[in-house]
Amino acid sequence: MSLSNILAEQIGNYDNPASIGYKLRCKRIETLISIISKVYDKSKEVRIIDIGGRKNYWQILPQEILNKYKIYITIVNLPGEILPASEEHYQFIYGDACNLKIFEDNSFHIAHSNSVIEHVGNWNNMSKFAKEVRRLAPNVYVQTPYFWFPIEPHFMCPFFHWLPRPLRISLIKNFDLGNHKRSKNVHEAATKLENYRLLDKQMLQELFPDSVINYERLFGITKSLIAIRSAEIS
Structure with a gap:
């Protein structure tokens, strides 16, 4: 097995509970749960839009959390993909991450994206993506791999x-x-x-000027950046 295959299994395999990537994702979700809890305290339900996401990502949220906070997740992906059938906590729709005018401003409580913004194309597209994310919800949670982490994540x-x-x-x-x-x-x-176009901190901050940039570290080295805007601090 090549070095890149080993790294892919240990860092990039998020379906394996024993992998580093899975453990980092579980730790990362703690911050999101904190935001979810605050939203629920105020609104008694939590509507999340996940732009470019997958249902298997949300398996790290136990069913009791989905039920407790009355979480409803709308997952948006490009036309052409086969969408799963909608169910109790999930709705799956087609949409362009850079143009989500099908939704009005603040249609959701939380706008979420995990490792997507680096895939939307050039800087102009990234700006459109960020504008849509910021428009759709008062709370923002956008994660992206860090350019200066020495292992390219794709x-x-x-x-x-x-x-x-x-x-x-x-x-x-x-x-x-x-x-x-x-x-x-x-x-x-x-x-x-x-x-694949990775970002550094100043680029992500430019795209999300009203967000705090958090660092996710692996062995003391920043691996990912997370732009977080909480309605309480914005």
């Missing part, structure tokens, strides 16, 4: 994202990296690379 290759673009394209074309199979040609490799 290709699971140390220092990969710091290398010159031509070298990264060459690596993607010639090697299996993380959960990505090697690309067939330069076009496929370059296109794949376009889907």
Whole structure:
């Protein structure tokens, strides 16, 4: 097994309770539960929009938490994906993360996103995404991988994202990296690379100027950034 496969299993496999990634996610959710609790105390229910999310992410919230706080989660993904059937606590819909005009301002209590903003494209798209997140709810919780963490979280290759673009394209074309199979040609490799644009703190703060930026650390090194806006501090 290659180093990138080992890293993918230990850091990127969020379905394995023994993995580092799963444990970090469980710790991360504690902050979100705190926000949920405060919202419930005021509103007696909690409406969350999860932009670009998956239901399996929310499995870290026990059923009793969903019931206790009357949590209703709307999960938005791009057209073309097969959506699960809606159920008691979940609704699944199609939508563009950069244009969610189907919802009015403050339609939800919490706008949530986990490892999505780095996938929406260029800075202009990131700005549109952030504007929509901030518009949809008074409370914001947006997590994204940190550019200066030495292991690139998608290709699971140390220092990969710091290398010159031509070298990264060459690596993607010639090697299996993380959960990505090697690309067939330069076009496929370059296109794949376009889907990943990591942010640092100043970039995330610019996108969410009224949020506090929290740090998620692994072995003392910042691995992820979380923009948090609480209705109590905004």
